[in-house]
Amino acid sequence: MGRAPCCDKANVKRGPWSPEEDAKLKSYIEEHGTGGNWIALPQKIGLKRCGKSCRLRWLNYLRPNIKHGGFSEEEDNIICSLYVNIGSRWSIIAAQLPGRTDNDIKNYWNTKLKKKLLGKQRKEHHAQARRAGGLKQEIKRESEDTMLAVGVISRTPHWSYEQNSWPIPVANAYSDLNNQTSSIVTATMNSQYSSFDISLTQDQLYPSTVNTITTDTCHTSNVFQGFGNFSSDLACVDPQHIDGSERLFYGMESMEIGNGSTNTTSTESTSWGDISSLVSHYEACQQRILPQEVTFEGSSYFAMQTQ
């Protein structure tokens, strides 16, 4: 048995809001607030609308200081950066952009930003393929692009996944470019606001990208070819390979990682603020990265998608 509907669907008006309805809702909420009960609100003010519809109308349109359209380059970057880190958590992303609603951002992403990103990425693919002297990486562009936009597609990792030890994605992993033989790789967890680096060995970092997202803020896009020549925007850390990784990813503010075999460098100690806790909470608790194997032309790939 399903749950009872929130309103009598037959007796509520649907579709676009009229200026009169807007005015009624706006003036009532400005005067009395929502009363903490959206379901009862339309009846109070004599609107033949579902409470959920009123809530949506207020939050997405009538609420003060709402901005519509005209996303700036900076906002684009924030959205891209957060999307790469936390996926389609529009409400979290919207919280970082004052005056923007989750619905607006979601629409903007789906209609414009995604295409913009894929366009840039495609150019990068072509350039890359030319450099590599082959077309192998042009394969199945359309379907791959979708996965790539979401995050990561990767070669089969060199460790096996065990239950509850799915890799944690990090942004920006790179070896010392002046030392191509270095076995130490620096991985950066970053956001628009701050970042910190951790040094990792090959066993700890899962170099993930075949092709990575390319934006103004995430501009590296390399095929992984070995640690001596490694640079990637997105990689994954095997939590079991980092001592104290729970502290790193569950409680970002401490920035302390156990000694073990991992050297730790912290460039940021306490200023992660809301976004970091949201992101880290999301990474650690909400989102398990489930690698899905994709086989193509005899090569095994793992597409990292969120559930």
Place this chain on the structure above:
DNA sequence: AATACGTCCAACCGCTCTTAC
């Protein structure tokens, strides 16, 4: 001018989460 097609975005739907009892 008519039609087809593509884009955009407000609104809806159905699900999960949270809270109150």
Place this chain on the structure above:
DNA sequence: AGTAAGAGCGGTTGGACGTAT
């Protein structure tokens, strides 16, 4: 602890509008 109801969220849809043919 269990349950019901409201709130919140992300995905999807439908229609208005613009552009191409």
